[in-house]
Amino acid sequence: MAWPPFDSPCLTPPPDETGLGPCAHCQVRHLAVCSVLTHEEMHALDALTSTQLLEPGAVLARQGDPRRHVFTVIRGALRMVRLSADGRRQVAGFALPGDFVGLSGSPTYLHDVEALGETELCRFGIEAMNRLGEQFPHLQRKLLERACTELDSARDHMMALARKNPTERMADFLLRLSAQQVRAGGSATTIFLPMPRADIADHLGLTVETVSRCLTGLRNKGLIALPETYRVELQDLEGLEALNGD
Amino acid sequence: MAWPPFDSPCLTPPPDETGLGPCAHCQVRHLAVCSVLTHEEMHALDALTSTQLLEPGAVLARQGDPRRHVFTVIRGALRMVRLSADGRRQVAGFALPGDFVGLSGSPTYLHDVEALGETELCRFGIEAMNRLGEQFPHLQRKLLERACTELDSARDHMMALARKNPTERMADFLLRLSAQQVRAGGSATTIFLPMPRADIADHLGLTVETVSRCLTGLRNKGLIALPETYRVELQDLEGLEALNGD
DNA sequence: CGCTATCTTGACGCGAGTCAATAGTGGTGG
């Protein structure tokens, strides 16, 4: 399988000469749930986490496997995929740097979790996570906040799937990616797509062909440019927002 | 507007002769998040809650209003409705007895919340709720669990909206209602629909006509019976599950 | 340089939306 060429900045932590643990140097700490912990509290975290490096396409978790770990994405991207018995595919979402993966009430994973491009992440055991949550109520509070935010965006997406046409869904998707990139300190208008068209299609409840047609449609209207297959320039944010509707 | 005839059992709390507060007598305590609190802890709750009775169609919250309260449904049912600028409508979900309404990260309500039939609920201020969460970490933990469960079911529903045909969505919906009723101690096969067809349609991303056609289709296949407009008999659970797919 | 996988573009058909008519249901007032 061919993968989108990844250009994530290489964020190797600097050598530790401060006596602080690796978590204190974490490149995505300001984005991650761990941001609520003090330096001392993070020492407890250091003992419970390990970083993990995934090759493009590597499978982190398989739908149905016992759910033993949760993750924070440090670099790269993940996709969460559900496959039904008859082969229908749905991408529940993508996780970018700073995102927390694993908020679920199920004892087993409900999605395959796969790396898009080379991806680095931070792994916690679920048990450890729960103990940590009881130990540090503000961490649990932060997790609740995250869960609530994700609920809001899941409901937004339900609205899109239920009531928006393909072009509107595409605009919605691009704007969400843009916002996510801005939060991570990136550009609002130059978007890098870490996933192939098929993933976008399965995320938006469309086919690859329709995704392609929508993109060229938006290009022909002058709302976006497509300098490369995996890069989108948002040329008219207001136009896109108007399209997106509400 | 005409409303489905409600037949919720009348669950007036018995007179208090035990010295315990009203929360201890709550009819849905075993279903609600409050179930994790001890009798003593519930005294703190008694001081912060008030029950509220809504007429059919009453509006509890309006999309865009500042989000000041959260709720537990005691009797009846609520719908959460989002309306876009151009009038497209989506019902994000229904809340039945025991359900907690208000998990969100937004400072304003993202949905209209409206009563289906006469509905009784328990109201908490958000501030009070947050303080209570810090005071009782196991309550916050329970809220996190709820949020995670809701996330799972939101993602299930995303899969349905993105990849299932109308009949499959209908089967999925009926089975979810059935499961919800079982949890509340009701029958698995005799389902009461507290909402009109338009709400089902807007929940499943369909039109009223399609909902109607799907129901008669399922009836003609012998999977369900429709003794009344607002009552469904599930006559072949396995058949429905097979239809639902995955 | 050719192989393979992805993306794009085109032609066609079908399933669900739209529009319209009919049937049912509950509420009200004569």
Add this chain to the structure above:
DNA sequence: CCACCACTATTGACTCGCGTCAAGATAGCG
């Protein structure tokens, strides 16, 4: 008690947008 009205649900006929199928274009990789 029944007639009427307003509203919801059901059913039918038609339309069209998106999925399906098929053919090229493009790009990464050996």
